[in-house]
Amino acid sequence: MSQKTKAEELEALAAARWRVAAVLTAGMLVTYFGFILLVAYNKPLMGQQIAPGLSLGILLGALVIGAAWVLTGIYVVWANNRYDKALHQYRR
Numbered sequence: 001m002s003q004k005t006k007a008e009e010l011e012a013l014a015a016a017r018w019r020v021a022a023v024l025t026a027g028m029l030v031t032y033f034g035f036i037l038l039v040a041y042n043k044p045l046m047g048q049q050i051a052p053g054l055s056l057g058i059l060l061g062a063l064v065i066g067a068a069w070v071l072t073g074i075y076v077v078w079a080n081n082r083y084d085k086a087l088h089q090y091r092r
Helices: 001-043 058-091
Strands: 049-051
Touching: 001 058
Parallel strands: none
Antiparallel strands: none
């Protein structure tokens, strides 16, 4: 395998990591800013009681935190199964 081919493989791997990170970051930004915009512009909706002591705003806030965990988990699984293995192959 030539050095140029290895360099191209490394560039493709870096580009793939960037794409995955960008998609997951965009997903988190949409989730977070969507929540903030709802809080800012639709307070009556966010104040609606779903159950005693639980408003829609509290539930959505918890879901935003959960979304951060889920998106982080998606990245970790992707990195462990694809990125790290490909990087290990490159280093050989």
